[in-house]
Amino acid sequence: MTNIYLAGPDVFLPDAIEVGRRKAELCARYGLVGLFPLDNAVALATHDASMQIFRGNEAMMDQADAVIANLTPFRGPSADAGTVYELGYMAGRRKLVLGYSNDPATYAERVARHQPITPSDGLLIGADGLAVEDFGLPDNLMLIHSLELHGAPLVTPRKAPGDVWRDLAAFEACLRIAAERLTPDAAR
Amino acid sequence: MTNIYLAGPDVFLPDAIEVGRRKAELCARYGLVGLFPLDNAVALATHDASMQIFRGNEAMMDQADAVIANLTPFRGPSADAGTVYELGYMAGRRKLVLGYSNDPATYAERVARHQPITPSDGLLIGADGLAVEDFGLPDNLMLIHSLELHGAPLVTPRKAPGDVWRDLAAFEACLRIAAERLTPDAAR
Structure with a gap:
């Protein structure tokens, strides 16, 4: 079983659960298991909700063989801070790091x-x-060159799609790379 | 010799070299060696300057025992993307991760x-x-709880200092923690 951690500010979308479901379905199509961050699975009113989310996400990253990070700019010129943290963490764990941005x-x-x-x-x-x-x-050199050296170059569309938060073409391109690298013997 | 990687958008300041020198001097006062990112030591006109910077910074992180990350918000509500990447990378390498923000x-x-x-x-x-x-x-939960679990809680002043990019009181508080954790037997 090859697990891919699905990092991204997708968790902040009003339809986060639906987007996560679509990503997990695409993973399955490539013989991969997508692990979606827990932000939406924890009762937010719990007194230590944010720590529970952290621990759950870290445990999922430790179980995963790779990360696919949605690095589309978020509230500024760079990617979402939580996602960038996770990209760095996975590079530090020596996992395969892949990423895409829907803003070229x-x-x-x-x-x-x-x-x-x-x-x-x-x-x-x-x-x-x-x-x-x-x-x-397209973003800070630490992110971009980490992808090149520890995974594959950032995937970006030639032109930003109409809905940068829900278009999954660049995400699927990352999945293809993950499947080739991690499950090379699987029939495709 | 205990090495501390000094992550932060400080490298983008007009007086980056001077700020790096002051940080390194403070490190020495605590018996620590500060490693300042290479962004200013590489000839920017070289065709692969950004890759040289990446490789140099990664090598310094791999040599370092800890990171002190300047997580003061940068061009948006969150910390600088390169710094956040480095925080994640060091947490993934199981190094001591410390950070401060001059914006409480x-x-x-x-x-x-x-x-x-x-x-x-x-x-x-x-x-x-x-x-x-x-x-x-003060920022995305992944950064804040990583510091708590893999280092020490984010250091912030009660009130933002007049010059958020050059006030080093919160940085020095991180140094004190680093020295206590990493060189407990040194005379202080």
């Missing part, structure tokens, strides 16, 4: 949506006074 | 600075249509 823009383009950027001395400087990474990558 | 606000308060939030059915929903984590924590 570069990081500098994404920052420019939120604040003016000024070139200065060969660097780009944000209105916040801090430098803007300018390597033509 | 809760995650929901931080999101509310960028977009209106509406209560609905016991949840908070952002104008983006996605739920806002509402556990009274």
